[in-house]
Amino acid sequence: MADNKKMVEAITSMETDFAQWYTDVVKKAELIDYTSVKGCMVYKPAGYAIWELIQRQLDDRFKETGVENVYLPMFIPESLLQKEKDHVEGFAPEVAWVTHGGLNPLQERLCVRPTSETLFCDFYANEIESYRDLPKIYNQWCSVVRWEKETRPFLRSREFLWQEGHTAHATAEDAEERTIQMLNVYADFCEQVLAMPVMKGRKTEKEKFAGAEATYTIEALMHDGKALQSGTSHNFGDGFAKAFGIQYTDKDNTLKYVHQTSWGMSTRLIGGLIMVHGDDSGLVLPPKVAPVQVMIIPIQQKKEGVLEKAQELKNRLSGIRVKIDDSDKSPGWKFSEQEMRGIPMRIEIGPKDIEQNKCVICRRDTREKIEISLDEIETKVQELLETIQKEMLIKAKAHRDSHTYQAATYDEFVKTVNEKPGFIKAMWCEDQACEEKIKEETGASSRCMPFEQEKISENCICCGKPAKKMVYWGRAY
Amino acid sequence: MADNKKMVEAITSMETDFAQWYTDVVKKAELIDYTSVKGCMVYKPAGYAIWELIQRQLDDRFKETGVENVYLPMFIPESLLQKEKDHVEGFAPEVAWVTHGGLNPLQERLCVRPTSETLFCDFYANEIESYRDLPKIYNQWCSVVRWEKETRPFLRSREFLWQEGHTAHATAEDAEERTIQMLNVYADFCEQVLAMPVMKGRKTEKEKFAGAEATYTIEALMHDGKALQSGTSHNFGDGFAKAFGIQYTDKDNTLKYVHQTSWGMSTRLIGGLIMVHGDDSGLVLPPKVAPVQVMIIPIQQKKEGVLEKAQELKNRLSGIRVKIDDSDKSPGWKFSEQEMRGIPMRIEIGPKDIEQNKCVICRRDTREKIEISLDEIETKVQELLETIQKEMLIKAKAHRDSHTYQAATYDEFVKTVNEKPGFIKAMWCEDQACEEKIKEETGASSRCMPFEQEKISENCICCGKPAKKMVYWGRAY
Numbered sequence: 041m042a043d044n045k046k047m048v049e050a051i052t053s054m055e056t057d058f059a060q061w062y063t064d065v066v067k068k069a070e071l072i073d074y075t076s077v078k079g080c081m082v083y084k085p086a087g088y089a090i091w092e093l094i095q096r097q098l099d100d101r102f103k104e105t106g107v108e109n110v111y112l113p114m115f116i117p118e119s120l121l122q123k124e125k126d127h128v129e130g131f132a133p134e135v136a137w138v139t140h141g142g143l144n145p146l147q148e149r150l151c152v153r154p155t156s157e158t159l160f161c162d163f164y165a166n167e168i169e170s171y172r173d174l175p176k177i178y179n180q181w182c183s184v185v186r187w188e189k190e191t192r193p194f195l196r197s198r199e200f201l202w203q204e205g206h207t208a209h210a211t212a213e214d215a216e217e218r219t220i221q222m223l224n225v226y227a228d229f230c231e232q233v234l235a236m237p238v239m240k241g242r243k244t245e246k247e248k249f250a251g252a253e254a255t256y257t258i259e260a261l262m263h264d265g266k267a268l269q270s271g272t273s274h275n276f277g278d279g280f281a282k283a284f285g286i287q288y289t290d291k292d293n294t295l296k297y298v299h300q301t302s303w304g305m306s307t308r309l310i311g312g313l314i315m316v317h318g319d320d321s322g323l324v325l326p327p328k329v330a331p332v333q334v335m336i337i338p339i340q341q342k343k344e345g346v347l348e349k350a351q352e353l354k355n356r357l358s359g360i361r362v363k364i365d366d367s368d369k370s371p372g373w374k375f376s377e378q379e380m381r382g383i384p385m386r387i388e389i390g391p392k393d394i395e396q397n398k399c400v401i402c403r404r405d406t407r408e409k410i411e412i413s414l415d416e417i418e419t420k421v422q423e424l425l426e427t428i429q430k431e432m433l434i435k436a437k438a439h440r441d442s443h444t445y446q447a448a449t450y451d452e453f454v455k456t457v458n459e460k461p462g463f464i465k466a467m468w469c470e471d472q473a474c475e476e477k478i479k480e481e482t483g484a485s486s487r488c489m490p491f492e493q494e495k496i497s498e499n500c501i502c503c504g505k506p507a508k509k510m511v512y513w514g515r516a517y
Numbered sequence: 518m519a520d521n522k523k524m525v526e527a528i529t530s531m532e533t534d535f536a537q538w539y540t541d542v543v544k545k546a547e548l549i550d551y552t553s554v555k556g557c558m559v560y561k562p563a564g565y566a567i568w569e570l571i572q573r574q575l576d577d578r579f580k581e582t583g584v585e586n587v588y589l590p591m592f593i594p595e596s597l598l599q600k601e602k603d604h605v606e607g608f609a610p611e612v613a614w615v616t617h618g619g620l621n622p623l624q625e626r627l628c629v630r631p632t633s634e635t636l637f638c639d640f641y642a643n644e645i646e647s648y649r650d651l652p653k654i655y656n657q658w659c660s661v662v663r664w665e666k667e668t669r670p671f672l673r674s675r676e677f678l679w680q681e682g683h684t685a686h687a688t689a690e691d692a693e694e695r696t697i698q699m700l701n702v703y704a705d706f707c708e709q710v711l712a713m714p715v716m717k718g719r720k721t722e723k724e725k726f727a728g729a730e731a732t733y734t735i736e737a738l739m740h741d742g743k744a745l746q747s748g749t750s751h752n753f754g755d756g757f758a759k760a761f762g763i764q765y766t767d768k769d770n771t772l773k774y775v776h777q778t779s780w781g782m783s784t785r786l787i788g789g790l791i792m793v794h795g796d797d798s799g800l801v802l803p804p805k806v807a808p809v810q811v812m813i814i815p816i817q818q819k820k821e822g823v824l825e826k827a828q829e830l831k832n833r834l835s836g837i838r839v840k841i842d843d844s845d846k847s848p849g850w851k852f853s854e855q856e857m858r859g860i861p862m863r864i865e866i867g868p869k870d871i872e873q874n875k876c877v878i879c880r881r882d883t884r885e886k887i888e889i890s891l892d893e894i895e896t897k898v899q900e901l902l903e904t905i906q907k908e909m910l911i912k913a914k915a916h917r918d919s920h921t922y923q924a925a926t927y928d929e930f931v932k933t934v935n936e937k938p939g940f941i942k943a944m945w946c947e948d949q950a951c952e953e954k955i956k957e958e959t960g961a962s963s964r965c966m967p968f969e970q971e972k973i974s975e976n977c978i979c980c981g982k983p984a985k986k987m988v989y990w991g992r993a994y
Binding site: 073075076077080081082083084085088089091092108109110111112113114115116117120133134135136137138139140141142143150152159162163166167178182183185187198199201 | 655676
């Protein structure tokens with residue numbers, strides 16, 4: 041399909057219909073597309089390249105903390121899935137079942153992994169014998185399947201790409217330490233690489249992972265004021281170890297159960313990137329995850345020397361992901377395309393610029409235009425990419441902070457939820473009934489109990505009993 | 518499990534039982550393990566790290582030729598699989614079927630992809646409209662499932678990891694060019710990175726891929742004289758395009774069918790590495806795919822200054838994948854472990870060496886010991902790694918060449934197959950009946966019709982009619 045045919049159809053504005061804006065951007069920036077397989081998507085080159093950059097940089101951070109990558113099977117025998125009671129209750133309703141292999145029915149049906157705790161446990165039960173075998177800090181990059189009824193590109197689909205870390209430790213302390221360590225790796229990654237600020241905290245009992253003792257989460261705020269759970273880290277204690285019999289002989293020669301964790305982030309992050317940074321011209325990508333960081337757009341490219349100069353600039357920008365758009369479209373079309381695709385910076389260069397030994401740089405995030413001398417192009421472009429990366433985070437933080445509210449009473453809470461989309465800090469008594477009532481009546485769920493607790497009021501906003509926790513609430517994706 | 522406990526059990530020698538030797542190495546080098554899921558394996562850290570190095574270097578080579586990565590769903594609706602007649606006949610008997618999603622039966626069952634031609638065709642049918650959209654040079658890294666009855670680590674399992682490239686072109690010439698280009702990328706990669714020489718050629722009609730017009734292959738020779746098909750590249754012509762209706766409007770405004778290719782390599786390559794380079798002490802890895810390239814083993818490590826010196830050497834070897842084994846095992850154990858794991862080089866350093874400002878380097882491939890001055894460690898280690906990489910290829914080529922035979926008559930052929938395992942060059946009339954008879958009677962299948970044809974004799978060794986092709990034959994994995 042010719043690009044300019046698609047570009048003439050403008051995308052819906054964010055204010056008019058945020059959901060439609062999102063779908064338009066996803067489609068027109070050519071990130072992802074629907075397929076004949078209901079609920080499953082194609083990650084197109086522009087979308088998959090973002091995932092590759094996320095993978096590479098997150099994986100490097102994992103490895104710095106001692107993580108080793110492995111790959112376990114995609115199938116889980118039904119009997120294995122059923123070994124941990126809470127876990128199977130959480131996942132069985134939404135898994136895909138393989139019942140036939142080749143022309144024959146299977147003796148035991150297999151589910152396609154929705155997550156791999158049970159497989160890792162089965163593996164560890166054979167692999168771990170002594171304290172010398174601990175800790176195990178394994179991770180895998182793979183796809184998982186959950187039979188969702190409603191799907192949305194990147195945010196919810198029947199198959200999605202992710203990483204899942206699974207660790208086993210000698211003590212409860214080691215497991216808790218790793219759980220928090222990985223949550224911090226996630227939070228740093230979101231801020232430093234995706235320019236997406238996140239709130240760290242613990243999930244309530246109701247919202248925690250099926251089978252976990254404690255689930256920690258990072259929650260980001262989207263442009264429309266809705267929250268996106270962006271990564272979770274679970275401490276399983278020795279619950280799975282007991283269900284699967286994962287024991288080790290300690291230094292004192294006694295048998296002990298291991299303590300386990302798991303943690304995951306997924307292609308959902310790309311949905312987060314779109315909804316945190318995007319604008320009415322399309323995608324806006326932070327330089328660190330932009331497959332193309334700089335697009336050079338020649339002006340009057342048929343004039344002598346223009347394409348040659350563009351090529352020369354490209355060659356000089358080594359170490360930066362640069363492309364030249366020398367297609368036969370007009371510069372205006374090329375600008376729109378570069379903006380739609382979220383390329384952080386474009387360089388405009390034409391005969392007049394060359395005469396004056398300069399070029400024009402246009403930032404995607406602020407649309408600021410800057411004239412620079414061609415002599416200093418290497419340093420200026422590098423500096424500007426770093427500036428863009430930093431300022432996108434500052435801007436996103438400012439948006440998050442200006443959309444974080446607090447409520448001391450239920451009336452105030454309801455009014456805020458309805459009138460001011462964002463995070464709402466409010467007190468809670470820790471009773472699940474209140475949490476459920478709030479969600480049912482307002483649509484706002486508990487996002488997390490942040491590590492840094494504040495006292496907004498004395499009592500639970502719902503029942504009026506003494507409050508025990510300050511909770512971040514919000515409507516969520 | 519403590520390493521030394523496993524190391525005391527020696528591995529079977531290659532001469533005694535090659536198959537058992539292979540299984541022992543796979544297990545003791547901790548590359549892969551069986552799971553509770555029949556026919557599916559765990560890729561353990563040492564095995565998966567080799568795959569990561571293969572992926573990274575092969576992917577770089579792909580991208581240099583303009584390949585873009587994408588990700589398509591793992592499920593294929595039955596109706597889609599059935600659109601191309603030969604293809605479905607080839608794959609339907611060995612696919613896994615998903616029949617239930619969550620608690621409900623599916624309206625149409627889905628197979629777990631055994632390969633993704635049908636999905637790419639479905640995608641391209643929507644994506645391609647005009648000549649401007651061509652070519653599409655897409656690839657994905659994923660796992661695929663084939664319901665094999667007999668499985669062997671890396672060589673044949675129900676789920677395995679691979680890459681599959683799928684391209685669409687305007688003309689038959691472009692498709693053929695890409696098919697051969699990728700075969701060449703594969704062959705170069707095997708020789709330059711895996712130090713594994715391969716024979717390039719075309720598959721016979723009988724051995725070609727289900728639905729292809731032509732299949733090209735690279736065939737490697739294992740230490741035991743059996744062949745391993747190590748990568749294939751298929752030209753589909755416009756057969757799939759016609760079945761799926763993939764048409765484009767050409768410059769002359771007429772509708773034309775695209776021409777397609779696909780090409781794949783898999784974790785099978787790791788099996789090849791083991792069987793080409795391994796020896797009776799275990800794995801031998803070429804430096805370019807060795808997760809650890811150099812193991813520093815301190816001697817009398819409790820003596821003052823030894824561990825510090827080991828650490829200093831490690832720091833000086835930047836850009837090289839180095840580890841220090843400072844565990845409390847004896848140096849002898851550590852040597853055996855380093856050898857079993859195929860680490861290309863070890864550096865032995867003890868108090869006496871330090872006194873004399875030297876260390877001992879031991880090559881894994883030749884077991885040669887070399888004393889070098891600590892002053893020149895950076896250059897010497899780098900040089901030696903390059904030498905090892907080169908000489909491993911030379912050695913493997915020499916083995917392949919000395920195990921490549923020719924036969925002018927059927928008697929000679931049968932005698933060679935039975936007495937001298939290896940490739941056999943022999944003439945063939947192109948009649949499938951002869952090919953089948955040879956395979957049935959001797960166990961040797963046609964591996965490929967090499968690009969460089971020779972004339973071994975005038976007539977087909979089987980039927981005696983005039984020969985049309987010189988074929989490489991061999992028993993194969």
